[in-house]
Amino acid sequence: MKSLYFRIVTTFIVVALVSGLIAFLISNFYYQAKLKEFNEEKILEIAQEIVFLHENSADLPIDQFLTSIANMNFQLYLVDETLNGESFGEGFRNYSLDENIIKSVLAGNTYHGISEFQSSLFVTGFFKDDLKNSIGIPLKVNGKNQALFIRPNVEKQFGEMRIVFSLLLGLTFLLSLVLILVLTTYLVRPIKKLTKATRKIASGNYNLQLESNRGDEIGALARDFGLMATSLQKLDEMRQEFVSNVSHEIQSPLTSIQGFTKAIRTKSVSPEDADRYLGIIEKESARLSSLSKQLLMLSSLDKQVKAVEKAPFRLDEQIREVILLTEWQWSRKKLHIELDLPELIIEADKQLLFQVWMNLITNSIKFTGDHGTIFIDAFVDEDIVVTVRDTGAGIPEDELPYIFDRFYMGDKSRARTSEGSGLGLSVVKKIIDVHGGSIGVTSKLREGTEFTIRLAR
Structure with a gap:
C-alpha cells in the first residue's frame, strides 16, 4: 500500500510537470499568435538595412560586405540569376528551397519564410536553421539581381542564454523536488501522530497528547480528534456504568424473589408472612418486567429500529x-x-x-x-x-x-x-x-x- 508521504510527493511532482507543460503550451501559443510575425518584421528590417548599406557602400566587394554582416551573428545565403548560391557565416543545416521561391525573390519579391515555416508548431521552430526558415530579399550586385536569404544565427546570439535558462529550469525542478521531500515530511508527521493516536484509542487508551496549537486544518483536526477521544472515553465509562447498573437492577429483585421463594417452599413461615412474601415477589416481578420493557424501548430508539409512526x-x-x-x-x-x-x-x-x-x-x-x-x-x-x-x-x-x-x-x-x-x-x-x-x-x-x-x- 502506497504511503501518504509517497502520494503527496508524487502529486507535487506531477503537478510541477503538468504545470510546466501547460506553461510551455501557453507560451508557444503566445509566440505563434503574437511574437512570430513580430520577430519576422525585425529580421526583415535588418535585411532591408543590409541592402541599404550595400547600395551605399559600392566600393566594398560583396563578398567582404556579406562576410562582415555574417560576423555580426547572421547566417547569409546569396543566390545569383543562375541559381548558384554562396553561404556567408555559419552555414545552414538544410539548403533545400523551392526554385520558384528563389526566382520570385530574384524578380524583386520578398520571401517571408519565418512566418510561413511550418516544420514545428512549437516555439522551438524558431531555432531551426533551415534555409526555408529565413527572410529572402532582392539585392543588386554589380547591376545584376540576386536573392539574399538571411536569418539570425540563434546559436551564437542566444547560445549562452539557452544554457542559462536550461540550468535555471533544471535547478528549479531539482530544488523544488528536494523541498517537496523535506516539507512533505513536516506535513505528514502530524497525520502519522493521529494514526498512532487512533491505534491507542482502538486499544482502549484515551489519554492522548496531540499538537493542537496549530492554526491550520491539521490543528483543527487534532483538536477535534482530542474532543472525539474525550467523548469516546465518556461513552465507554457510561457503557461500563450502564452494564453495572443493569446487572445491579436485575440482580436485586432476583435475589429478593429467590430468597422469599425458598422461605415459602420450606414452609417455615406463617401463612400471613407467606402471603406478604408472595406480594413482594409479585412486585419485584412487575419491576423486572418494567425494567426489561424500558431497556428494550431505549435500545430500539437508540438503534432507530422502532419507526416513529406519526x-x-x-x-x-x-x-x-x-x-x-x-x-x-x-x-x-x-x-x-x-x-x-x-x-x-x-x-x-x-x-x-x-x-x-x-x-x-x-x-x-x-x-x-x-x-x-x-x-x-x-x-x-x-x-x-x-x-x-x-x-x-x-x-x-x-x-x-x-x-x-x-x-x-x-x-x-x-x-x-x-x-x-x-x-x-x-x-x-x-x-x-x-x-x-x-x-x-x-x-x-x-x-x-x-x-x-x-x-x-
Whole structure:
C-alpha cells in the first residue's frame, strides 16, 4: 500500500510537470499568435538595412560586405540569376528551397519564410536553421539581381542564454523536488501522530497528547480528534456504568424473589408472612418486567429500529386518559389534579407519547406529598407546549443536569429495591428527541418541579 508521504510527493511532482507543460503550451501559443510575425518584421528590417548599406557602400566587394554582416551573428545565403548560391557565416543545416521561391525573390519579391515555416508548431521552430526558415530579399550586385536569404544565427546570439535558462529550469525542478521531500515530511508527521493516536484509542487508551496549537486544518483536526477521544472515553465509562447498573437492577429483585421463594417452599413461615412474601415477589416481578420493557424501548430508539409512526390524534384526550389510569395512585395520596387542556390535535407516535405522559405524571405522583397538587397545562405558540408541574419535594440544582441520564437516581439514600429504575426520564427524553422536540426542567427543593415539553404542530 502506497504511503501518504509517497502520494503527496508524487502529486507535487506531477503537478510541477503538468504545470510546466501547460506553461510551455501557453507560451508557444503566445509566440505563434503574437511574437512570430513580430520577430519576422525585425529580421526583415535588418535585411532591408543590409541592402541599404550595400547600395551605399559600392566600393566594398560583396563578398567582404556579406562576410562582415555574417560576423555580426547572421547566417547569409546569396543566390545569383543562375541559381548558384554562396553561404556567408555559419552555414545552414538544410539548403533545400523551392526554385520558384528563389526566382520570385530574384524578380524583386520578398520571401517571408519565418512566418510561413511550418516544420514545428512549437516555439522551438524558431531555432531551426533551415534555409526555408529565413527572410529572402532582392539585392543588386554589380547591376545584376540576386536573392539574399538571411536569418539570425540563434546559436551564437542566444547560445549562452539557452544554457542559462536550461540550468535555471533544471535547478528549479531539482530544488523544488528536494523541498517537496523535506516539507512533505513536516506535513505528514502530524497525520502519522493521529494514526498512532487512533491505534491507542482502538486499544482502549484515551489519554492522548496531540499538537493542537496549530492554526491550520491539521490543528483543527487534532483538536477535534482530542474532543472525539474525550467523548469516546465518556461513552465507554457510561457503557461500563450502564452494564453495572443493569446487572445491579436485575440482580436485586432476583435475589429478593429467590430468597422469599425458598422461605415459602420450606414452609417455615406463617401463612400471613407467606402471603406478604408472595406480594413482594409479585412486585419485584412487575419491576423486572418494567425494567426489561424500558431497556428494550431505549435500545430500539437508540438503534432507530422502532419507526416513529406519526398519525393525528387528540393530545388533550390522551393526557386525560393517563390521569384516569393513574387515579388509584393520586387519589390514595389525596392529590389535587388541575388540568388546563384545550382541544389539541397533534401528529405524532401515539404509543410513544403515551409513555411520556405516563412517566412524567407517575413521577409527579410519586414525589408529591399527601394533599399536594399536580398542574397539567397545554397551549400553542409556535409549537405545542405541555407543562407538568407538581408541589413535591423538588430536585437539587446540582442534580438537574443529570436527571435524564440512564439509571440516575437523585435520591441516593433509597435502596435499589424500591420502586423505579432510573430509566423513566431517559425514555421520556429519547422519545421527545425522536419527535424533534425538546424537554426542559426547573425545580426548587421542597417547592416542586416543572417539566416543559415542546413538540412541533
